[in-house]
Amino acid sequence: MKRFTALATIGLGLVYFLGIIAPVAVMFDSEMAFAAAPAPSPATSASASAGSGQALEIAPPLITLDANPGQTIKTQIKLRDIAKSKLLVTNQINDFVAAGEDGTPKIITGNDPNNPYTIKNWIPPLKNLVLSPQQIETLDVSINIPANASPGGHYGIIRFTGTPPHISGTGVSLSASLGALVLLTVNGKLTHDLSVSQFSASKNGKTGSVFQSAPINFAVKLKNNGNVQELPTGHITITDMFGKNISNDLVNTPPHNVLPSSTRKFNVTLGSTTIGNRRLFGLYHAVLHIAYGPNNEKTLTSNLAFWVIPYRLIAVVIVILIIAFFILRFILRRYNRHILNKAKKEEAKTKQPSDKDRQVSESLEESVKTKKPEESEEPDQTKDKPEGPEEPGGSEQQ
Secondary structure (H helix, E strand, C coil): CHHHHHHHHHHHHHHHHHHHCCCCCEEEEECCCCCCCCCCCCCCECCCCCCCCCCEEEEEEEEEEECCCCEEEEEEEEEEECCCCEEEEEECCCCEEEECCCCCEHHHHHHHCCCCCCCCCHHCCCCCCEECCCCCCEEEEECCCCCCCCCCEEEEEEEEEEEEEHHCCCCCCCCCCEEEEEEEECCCCCCCCCEEEEEEECCCCECCEEHHHHHEEEEEEEEECHHHHHCEEEEEEEEEECCEEEEEEEEEECCCCCCEEEEEEEEEEEEEEHHHHCCCCCEEEEEEEEEEEECCCCEEEEEEEECCCCCHHHHHHHHHHHHHHHHHHHHHHHHHHHHHCCCCCCCCEEHHHCHHHHHHHHHHHHHHHHHHHHHHHCHHHHHCCCCCCCCCCCHHHC
């Protein structure tokens, strides 16, 4: 029993051990795609540096506008030279479209007549500027919306490049440029249409429905089937098999736009930031809630079920139980053998005579031995008798 208790203690100890068990600037090289920043507030700025000490700062990096067909609207961009020398600031206007599921825009350097979201030809050429160190200059930007402009979103980027004035015209500048994104919505028949193209759970990049433990990543893919950009908000509610709320995780924070004819992926992680040190076990349900459109009046929902089973821990417990079973079986067999041997000894003791019975038996044996010689000394009277029948009355005749 001591051996079994020690092994059981070690096993339980092993089980216990195992059981505890702001926006950013949009930067790119010339003629290359760039990484889009999250939607910033108008007061924020972006900066870029190129060459030896050349730097430029603009604000805001994102411009969101609404206009009617045939209307001319104006906006402003502020630029500042944060280098130690003068900069010649040139500009270029391009269209862009969404590329990939991470929201990275792709710059269209040429003219694309098939692009329904163009804005390039609506912005008149902007003047070049020469900035002194730390000088801030405000650049007026006009946008002329055609009368026949299609309702919906139109997207462009105004790129600025700062170079020293003395190298202007001597060759192609490879200086990094800085861009301000323009998201223009032309009023009219706007179609707000988002759909959930994917809602799945994964861990370490592997999608599935059974996981060993948290953290678990949820992938939400929203497809924009409309003609205007959307800024969806929402959350994922996690409940256990008893309907108890485990967590509510926000979707699309910080906010990012989903451009028309594109799909954008949002990642949400169920981990220690939302559930703390809680260990998950069993069946769970995840429900996605998305709101979008004017005043978030349109909604989307999707759900999935997943299991959290610590199968490694369970395997260890099963092995320990199997070992405990065989140890208990061995102990029971030894105990049964001990009981049988003890019973046999008791039975043998009951069959052996007592001392008194042994004395009586010995006295009887001695008396039997003493009687046998006496019987052998008695005369045999049959030897003196005459053989043959005795004649009747013979004695009287003599």
